[in-house]
Structures are given as C-alpha cells and as structure tokens.
Amino acid sequence: MNKIEQTMHVIREQISSKQLLEGSRLVSVRRMASQLNHSVSTVVEAYARLVGEGLIESRAGAGFYVCGRHVRLPIASNMQPYHREIDPLWISRQSLDAPTDMLKPGCGWLPESWMPEQSIRKALKVVSRLGADVLTNYSSPQGHLGLRQWIARKKQFNDQYIHESQIILTDSATQSIDLVFQLLLQPGDVILIDDPCYFNFHVLAKKHHLHSIAIPMLKDGPDIKSFTEALAFKPKLYLTNSGIHNPTGAVLTTQVAYQIAKLAESANVTIVEDDIFADFEILPAPKYAALAGLNQVVQLGSFSKTLSAAVRCGYIIANPNRVDALIDLKIATQFSNAQLNAEIVYQALTDSAYRKHVEWIKNHAVAAMNQTIQRLAALNIKPWIIPKGGIFLWCELPLQLDAAAISKICLQHGVLLAPGSSFSQSQQARHFLRFNVAQCNDKKIYDVLALAIQRCTSTDSMLME
Amino acid sequence: MNKIEQTMHVIREQISSKQLLEGSRLVSVRRMASQLNHSVSTVVEAYARLVGEGLIESRAGAGFYVCGRHVRLPIASNMQPYHREIDPLWISRQSLDAPTDMLKPGCGWLPESWMPEQSIRKALKVVSRLGADVLTNYSSPQGHLGLRQWIARKKQFNDQYIHESQIILTDSATQSIDLVFQLLLQPGDVILIDDPCYFNFHVLAKKHHLHSIAIPMLKDGPDIKSFTEALAFKPKLYLTNSGIHNPTGAVLTTQVAYQIAKLAESANVTIVEDDIFADFEILPAPKYAALAGLNQVVQLGSFSKTLSAAVRCGYIIANPNRVDALIDLKIATQFSNAQLNAEIVYQALTDSAYRKHVEWIKNHAVAAMNQTIQRLAALNIKPWIIPKGGIFLWCELPLQLDAAAISKICLQHGVLLAPGSSFSQSQQARHFLRFNVAQCNDKKIYDVLALAIQRCTSTDSMLME
Numbered sequence: 001m002n003k004i005e006q007t008m009h010v011i012r013e014q015i016s017s018k019q020l021l022e023g024s025r026l027v028s029v030r031r032m033a034s035q036l037n038h039s040v041s042t043v044v045e046a047y048a049r050l051v052g053e054g055l056i057e058s059r060a061g062a063g064f065y066v067c068g069r070h071v072r073l074p075i076a077s078n079m080q081p082y083h084r085e086i087d088p089l090w091i092s093r094q095s096l097d098a099p100t101d102m103l104k105p106g107c108g109w110l111p112e113s114w115m116p117e118q119s120i121r122k123a124l125k126v127v128s129r130l131g132a133d134v135l136t137n138y139s140s141p142q143g144h145l146g147l148r149q150w151i152a153r154k155k156q157f158n159d160q161y162i163h164e165s166q167i168i169l170t171d172s173a174t175q176s177i178d179l180v181f182q183l184l185l186q187p188g189d190v191i192l193i194d195d196p197c198y199f200n201f202h203v204l205a206k207k208h209h210l211h212s213i214a215i216p217m218l219k220d221g222p223d224i225k226s227f228t229e230a231l232a233f234k235p236k237l238y239l240t241n242s243g244i245h246n247p248t249g250a251v252l253t254t255q256v257a258y259q260i261a262k263l264a265e266s267a268n269v270t271i272v273e274d275d276i277f278a279d280f281e282i283l284p285a286p287k288y289a290a291l292a293g294l295n296q297v298v299q300l301g302s303f304s305k306t307l308s309a310a311v312r313c314g315y316i317i318a319n320p321n322r323v324d325a326l327i328d329l330k331i332a333t334q335f336s337n338a339q340l341n342a343e344i345v346y347q348a349l350t351d352s353a354y355r356k357h358v359e360w361i362k363n364h365a366v367a368a369m370n371q372t373i374q375r376l377a378a379l380n381i382k383p384w385i386i387p388k389g390g391i392f393l394w395c396e397l398p399l400q401l402d403a404a405a406i407s408k409i410c411l412q413h414g415v416l417l418a419p420g421s422s423f424s425q426s427q428q429a430r431h432f433l434r435f436n437v438a439q440c441n442d443k444k445i446y447d448v449l450a451l452a453i454q455r456c457t458s459t460d461s462m463l464m465e
Numbered sequence: 466m467n468k469i470e471q472t473m474h475v476i477r478e479q480i481s482s483k484q485l486l487e488g489s490r491l492v493s494v495r496r497m498a499s500q501l502n503h504s505v506s507t508v509v510e511a512y513a514r515l516v517g518e519g520l521i522e523s524r525a526g527a528g529f530y531v532c533g534r535h536v537r538l539p540i541a542s543n544m545q546p547y548h549r550e551i552d553p554l555w556i557s558r559q560s561l562d563a564p565t566d567m568l569k570p571g572c573g574w575l576p577e578s579w580m581p582e583q584s585i586r587k588a589l590k591v592v593s594r595l596g597a598d599v600l601t602n603y604s605s606p607q608g609h610l611g612l613r614q615w616i617a618r619k620k621q622f623n624d625q626y627i628h629e630s631q632i633i634l635t636d637s638a639t640q641s642i643d644l645v646f647q648l649l650l651q652p653g654d655v656i657l658i659d660d661p662c663y664f665n666f667h668v669l670a671k672k673h674h675l676h677s678i679a680i681p682m683l684k685d686g687p688d689i690k691s692f693t694e695a696l697a698f699k700p701k702l703y704l705t706n707s708g709i710h711n712p713t714g715a716v717l718t719t720q721v722a723y724q725i726a727k728l729a730e731s732a733n734v735t736i737v738e739d740d741i742f743a744d745f746e747i748l749p750a751p752k753y754a755a756l757a758g759l760n761q762v763v764q765l766g767s768f769s770k771t772l773s774a775a776v777r778c779g780y781i782i783a784n785p786n787r788v789d790a791l792i793d794l795k796i797a798t799q800f801s802n803a804q805l806n807a808e809i810v811y812q813a814l815t816d817s818a819y820r821k822h823v824e825w826i827k828n829h830a831v832a833a834m835n836q837t838i839q840r841l842a843a844l845n846i847k848p849w850i851i852p853k854g855g856i857f858l859w860c861e862l863p864l865q866l867d868a869a870a871i872s873k874i875c876l877q878h879g880v881l882l883a884p885g886s887s888f889s890q891s892q893q894a895r896h897f898l899r900f901n902v903a904q905c906n907d908k909k910i911y912d913v914l915a916l917a918i919q920r921c922t923s924t925d926s927m928l929m930e
Binding site for chain 1: 554557558561562565574577578580581582585586587589590592593594597598599600601602603604605606636637639640643647652665668669672769772773774775776777792793794796797798799800801802803804805806808809
C-alpha cells in the first residue's frame with residue numbers, strides 16, 4: 001500500500017467502524033496530513049479518489065462529508081427524503097399542480113397573462129393548413145430545419161456563429177440535460193454545479209448517480225478559486241446557467257467567463273451551458289460556447305420561458321460528433337421528437353408580433369423587479385444583488401429566519417415560495433428565498449409574508465426565552 | 466469455495482485466459498455438470514450468477530455465450546457496431562430521414578395517406594380557440610385529465626377497468642419504457658424480452674445496462690418452457706408487445722397469457738406490456754394488465770400509430786405508487802409533458818370522424834395484408850403466420866438467403882427493408898424480413914426484391930461452385 005492508499009484505508013475503516021457516520025464531516029486535508037504524517041497532496045489525492053468512489057463528497061467551502069445522510073435519489077424509494085418544504089421535486093409538483101387561485105412567487109415561469117398566447121393561436125391556425133407530413137408523420141431525427149436555422153441566427157446576438165447542423169431539437173431543456181448526461185457521463189463521475197443552482201440540477205445529478213461538487217456563485221460568476229480546487233477531483237463536466245443565473249439572477253462577467261473557460265479547457269472539463277433565460281437578457285451576456293467553442297462546450301435552451309411551456313420544444317448545440325451520438329440516443333429513448341411542436345414554435349417565432357412581445361416581457365420584468373424590491377424592502381427582505389435582467393430575485397430573510405419555516409406558513413395561506421435550501425447543496429442558503437418578480441404583483445403575497453415573518457420571529461424569541 | 470463458486474471460477478478462468486473468446490458458446494449445463502462432477506442445479510445457479518454479473522448471456526434455445534462480441538451499447542462509442550444493414554439505430558435513422566421518394570416496406574408506421582390528417586387539422590383549429598393556460602402553461606404533472614379519462618374508457622374494449630388516476634401521460638411509448646426502466650431497474654438487472662421483438666427494446670436494454678434473456682416467440686405467444694427456465698436467472702421484468710406482436714404479427718392466446726401471468730406472479734416478475742398496436746386489433750386481444758392487474762403489470766401505449774406521430778403523446782398505466790414515483794421521475798427528466806399535444810390528441814380522438822377513420826385503417830390493413838401475402842408468394846417469400854390483424858408480416862426468404870444482403874441491395878435501389886437480425890437477439894432470424902403491409906403497395910418493391918433475390922442466389926451459387 002502506498003501512502004495514498006493508506007490514507008484511503010484509514011478513512012474507509014473509520015466509516016465502516018461507524019467512527020465517522022453518514023453525513024459527518026471529515027477532518028480537513030491539512031489536519032489529516034499532519035495526523036498521518038503524509039504530505040497535503042497525498043491527502044488531496046486520497047480524498048479525491050474517495051469522492052470518485054462515492055464514499056465521501058465535497059461541499060463548497062465546507063469541507064468533506066461522508067456520503068449518505070442528506071443525499072436522496074429520486075429513483076430510490078427507500079432513502080430518506082428532503083423535508084417537504086425544501087424538496088425540489090415536491091416544490092415542482094406543487095407549482096405544476098397548484099390550484100389556479102394559488103399565488104406562486106416561488107415558481108420558475110411567467111404568469112399566463114404575460115405569455116404571447118395570440119402568437120400561439122395564430123401559429124396553430126397556420127399549422128392546421130400545412131401538409132399531412134407535418135401533421136401526422138415522425139420528425140426527422142435531428143428536428144425541424146427551419147427552426148434550427150432560426151436558432152443559429154438568434155445566437156448571433158451573443159456573438160455565436162453556428163450552423164444548423166450543430167443543433168439537435170429535443171422536447172425541453174431538462175430533457176436536453178438528461179440526454180447530455182447520458183452521452184457524456186457514467187455513474188460515479190464527478191461534475192461541478194453552482195451553489196446555489198436550479199434545483200433540478202441536483203435531481204438530475206442524483207438520477208444519473210453522479211457526484212456533484214458545488215462551486216459558490218459570486219456576484220460576477222462562479223468562484224474561480226473553488227473551481228480551480230475542485231479540478232483535483234477530476235470532474236468531467238460543469239453544468240451552469242451562464243447568461244442569467246438561476247436562482248440568483250447574477251450575470252457572468254466576460255472576465256470570469258474567460259478564466260472559467262481556460263480552466264475547463266486545461267482540465268478537459270466539458271461546460272454544459274443551460275441558456276434557458278437568454279431571451280431575458282437586456283444586453284448580450286457572455287457565453288462559454290462563444291468563447292471556448294463547441295469542442296469544449298455544449299449549449300442548450302428552450303422556448304418554454306417566453307413563448308409557451310405547453311409546446312415542449314428545446315435544443316442542444318454541440319459539435320458534429322456529439323450531435324450524431326445524441327441523435328442515436330434520442331431515437332433510443334424517445335424515437336422522435338414532436339415535429340408538430342417544432343412547427344408551432346417556428347411559426348410563432350417567425351411571427352413579427354412575437355419579437356415585440358419579448359420586448360414587452362423584458363420591459364415589464366424590469367418594472368416588476370423594481371416594484372418587488374421595494375415591496376420586499378418594507379418587510380426587511382433584501383436582495384443579494386440587483387439583477388441586470390431576468391425574473392429572479394435572490395433575497396435574504398431578516399433575523400436569520402429559516403426560509404423553509406416561512407414557506408410552510410405561506411403555503412398554508414395559499415402562497416407558494418421557493419426556499420433557498422432547495423437550490424443549495426451546501427445548505428448555506430437556508431435564510432434565502434427566490435422570488436419570481438413576474439409572479440409578485442398580488443398584495444396578498446406581502447401580507448402573508450409579513451404574517452409568516454411575524455410568527456417565525458415570535459416562535460424564535462419564545463424558544464430563546 | 467463451494468461448488469457453485471468453483472464452477473464460476475472455472476468459467477472465469479477460461480474467459481480470462483482466452484480459452485473462451487467473446488461471443489463463443491459455453492458447453493451445455495449438462496455437459497459442464499458431468500465434466501466437473503457437480504449437479505445440474507449447481508451449474509444452473511453458477512451460470513445464472515455469471516449472467517447476473519454480465520459475463521455470459523443466455524440466447525433463446527441456443528445456450529450460453531460469453532458476452533461482448535455482438536453487444537453494442539448505443540452510448541458507448543468505442544464498441545464494435547452492428548453491421549449497418551442490421552443495426553436497429555441505423556435502420557431507424559434511415560427510416561426517419563428517408564427522402565420522400567424512398568419506398569419503406571421496412572418501416573414501422575403507416576404512410577401519410579392513411580393517417581387522419583383532417584382530424585388533426587380540425588383539432589388544431591379547436592385548440593387555437595382555447596384559453597391561455599392550455600396554450601402557454603406547463604401541464605399538470607400527471608397530464609390532461611380528459612385524455613386520461615378517454616384512455617380509461619377505451620381500455621374497456623379489452624376488459625380492463627381502470628381509473629384516470631392510474632394513468633400518467635408521457636411523450637411517447639418509447640419514453641414510457643425508458644421511464645419505467647429507470648423506475649424499476651438497476652444496471653446489471655436481468656430482463657426478459659421476446660425473440661424476435663421490436664428492435665428498440667434491445668437498444669433500451671443496452672442503454673440501461675441490463676442483461677436481456679430472449680424468450681422465443683411462438684405462434685400463440687412466448688414459449689412457456691423457455692420462460693420458465695429463464696426464471697432461474699431472477700429476472701425483474703418482462704417487456705413485450707402483447708396484443709399484436711412486433712415484428713411477427715402473432716396475437717397472444719388467452720391460454721398462454723394465463724400461463725405467463727401466473728409464472729410472472731410466482732417469480733415476482735413485473736410484466737411491461739407495450740400495447741402500442743391495440744388500435745389495430747380486429748377482436749380484443751388478451752391483456753396481461755386485465756388478467757393479473759396493475760400490481761403485476763405496467764401497461765403503456767401511444768397515439769403515434771393511428772392518429773399522428775407528429776403529436777408526441779403516450780401514456781403509462783400503473784398502480785398508484787408507481788404513478789406517483791413516475792411523476793417525480795418525469796419532472797426530473799423532462800419537467801412537464803406537452804399539454805398542447807395532449808389537448809390536440811384529446812380533441813382529435815373525441816371527434817367522431819376519428820373512430821370511423823380507425824375502422825377504415827383496419828379494413829385497409831386487412832386488404833393490404835392479403836395483397837402483400839400474394840405478391841410476396843410470387844417471389845417465394847413466405848409468411849411465418851397469417852396475422853389476425855395489424856400491419857406486420859414476418860416472412861422467411863427462399864433458399865436460406867441472408868436478409869441483410871438482400872436489404873443492402875434493395876437500399877441501393879431506393880427500397881428500405883427491415884431484416885430479421887435486427888429484431889432477434891439469438892441471431893436466428895437472419896433469413897427473415899418484417900414487412901409493413903401498409904407500405905407495400907408499390908410494384909417497384911417487388912421488382913427490386915426479385916432483383917436482389919436473383920443477385921444473392923447467383924452469388925451463392927457462384928460461391929458454391
């Protein structure tokens with residue numbers, strides 16, 4: 001046994017003898033090195049291998065923990081679930097299943113009244129007059145040519161010059177990530193995600209049996225120091241919302257994007273760039289795909305956020321080899337995607353009213369953002385940053401209040417919130433809430449929030465007495 | 466080491482020392498037992514465990530083989546591919562991507578001219594006048610209520626009485642299988658499939674890293690003896706087209722269905738019943754779900770075959786626990802399915818013209834079946850059975866000709882065939898072709914087939930000289 005294996009052996013023994021329980025923290029790398037009289041780099045490598053084996057995991061800025069306790073595989077029914085109030089799947093189901101009179105400042109999409117329903121109506125009528133092949137046949141494996149050409153043109157806004165052959169259509173961005181994970185990863189692989197990040201990224205990582213390392217999200221992009229350190233764990237892939245970040249609303253700066261792209265390139269980490277909020281950008285945001293190209297980056301998006309979530313249509317932009325492999329994978333898992341949806345989306349996007357409507361949405365989002373910030377300020381709920389665009393506002397509760405407890409009370413009063421812990425692997429976001437400013441117009445939301453804050457505050461003071 | 470482990474050790478040694486190469490056949494259970502002086506049951510258990518480990522595999526009626534040579538993982542790019550002419554994915558891509566003047570007797574769907582395009586047109590117009598929630602919002606997690614109620618009523622044709630809460634909508638039958646595999650199976654699990662079966666079942670099994678045991682399909686259903694023997698390998702699941710079988714066109718008898726259901730129940734094997742050709746049944750076929758109920762059976766289907774393949778919409782019928790878990794899995798992998806598609810399908814299905822159109826399709830399929838049988842008979846191509854319904858005709862070539870070679874020549878002349886080997890894990894179907902009688906009207910198909918047969922016959926005789 002060499003020194004790395006010795007170190008691994010010591011930790012394995014501690015875990016199997018229950019000296020170290022599931023969910024408990026390991027001693028720091030430096031301390032372990034001094035305890036065993038090994039070098040720091042030996043211990044780093046040993047910890048990295050144990051992460052690779054799935055025995056321990058790294059939590060951003062918080063050290064290493066024994067796997068098991070807080071991990072929940074959505075496909076394994078016998079494991080301990082999240083608390084309901086912060087369980088990503090439960091929040092998604094509640095949002096999707098909510099009665100129409102439920103207020104949903106925590107949901108991730110626009111209210112119906114903001115959506116371009118007339119463009120969809122018109123598109124349906126146009127499509128109803130098209131040929132039988134469009135109406136009844138399977139789509140080509142790669143998907144609607146005109147729509148792929150439209151996407152290629154659209155990407156020029158962000159200085160990306162791609163060809164339609166580098167695009168494959170899917171049914172959603174979520175499905176795109178699922179396909180890309182299937183293509184590029186094996187169970188046990190290590191990936192990087194932002195902390196906080198879109199909560200479904202955690203669910204997808206668990207579903208594919210991956211180990212995810214959370215990189216703290218700063219106000220100008222991911223923390224470069226943490227990203228560099230995480231490369232020791234040989235991650236295969238970095239999954240991120242790069243343009244407008246979910247849930248924080250932060251926009252990546254060109255400087256940070258350049259550093260991250262270089263680091264990813266040097267360590268052969270594929271960047272998977274979920275560009276789903278691109279339509280909300282006021283000014284073009286830097287894109288990893290534009291910087292580092294499609295050998296380093298896979299980009300994906302959809303039309304759910306500004307056109308329609310009822311017409312499922314997404315896309316993946318990748319190099320030709322990957323597009324080719326993704327076509328095979330798509331045939332295997334869904335045979336074909338919905339050609340009719342692609343046609344409806346194409347007709348709606350090429351309708352001149354749609355472009356105007358997107359401008360209308362952007363302007364309204366800015367106004368709603370300002371108004372929401374003011375109304376939350378009255379409750380002493382403070383935004384982490386003032387976003388440059390988009391619909392998300394990442395806010396800290398006053399008095400270190402627990403967002404899950406607040407969410408529970410609000411839900412009882414018909415207001416569905418998105419508590420921070422469901423977005424954060426490191427669990428450092430428990431005092432945060434994500435607000436969707438487009439869903440924050442109703443006065444009742446603020447009344448219910450005030451009530452919940454009051455109740456939690458008095459409970460806290462009661463407990464302290 | 467006990468005797469079972471000894472037996473496993475012997476075989477492992479033979480494989481690692483290359484005495485037994487990948488793809489080569491192991492000696493029979495009886496012979497191995499006599500060679501090692503162990504009991505037959507010891508060797509059966511050893512072989513079963515090695516199948517479980519993925520080292521060897523069982524091929525229906527043909528014994529045990531060392532894994533590796535002929536297996537292709539669609540997601541592993543470094544493995545040896547199928548020959549192009551029998552590669553399921555390649556055939557699917559060709560069929561989906563075929564130029565409009567390509568003749569496709571090998572493809573799995575109806576020609577456009579057979580599809581109820583007017584029902585789709587009408588549905589699109591109706592839907593264009595519905596509310597904004599239908600046009601732009603995410604669907605409820607379980608899917609369109611009216612459509613689920615329609616499906617529940619429809620199943621009464623096959624004596625199945627289910628409630629809408631036992632149905633979850635998906636985007637296709639293929640996706641339904643993918644979801645069910647994710648829910649019920651782990652990598653390395655053993656499943657049973659028919660031999661031959663729909664070629665995508667092989668692709669899906671490989672994608673999920675499963676070991677599949679092929680059960681020979683007889684004229685009245687799966688071979689009960691092989692099914693019984695296969696239970697020794699502790700399969701978790703049996704995936705089948707039960708109503709009208711693809712590719713053979715065989716219809717399960719009630720007697721065989723009863724035996725298989727009892728066997729599955731006794732060994733706790735979940736039957737996954739892909740009911741995708743139900744609309745083509747002239748008389749109701751027996752269904753495993755009707756016999757053994759939803760604790761033993763998961764049933765799935767779609768509307769691609771008789772309504773539209775451009776509107777992707779499928780469903781899964783399962784017990785409430787499984788429906789609940791599938792909802793979580795659906796949110797994780799695709800967030801929501803297409804509510805607009807479900808609405809279009811619902812409007813089209815409830816249009817009275819649609820029911821008449823399905824009757825028209827059935828009658829036309831019967832006529833096309835008779836005509837195709839006659840025209841193929843002139844070429845000495847003989848059906849394995851005369852199907853009781855549906856569009857598939859499973860035919861044997863004359864003179865033991867190789868279907869892959871015939872397919873290659875036909876493709877060069879603009880005719881896409883479906884050679885038997887792509888449907889058959891045991892590779893015993895290399896003299897067979899699957900014809901889709903709805904795509905067999907063009908005289909050119911028979912001219913090109915005659916030419917290919919002539920060429921292959923003369924090559925064969927040249928080689929024999």
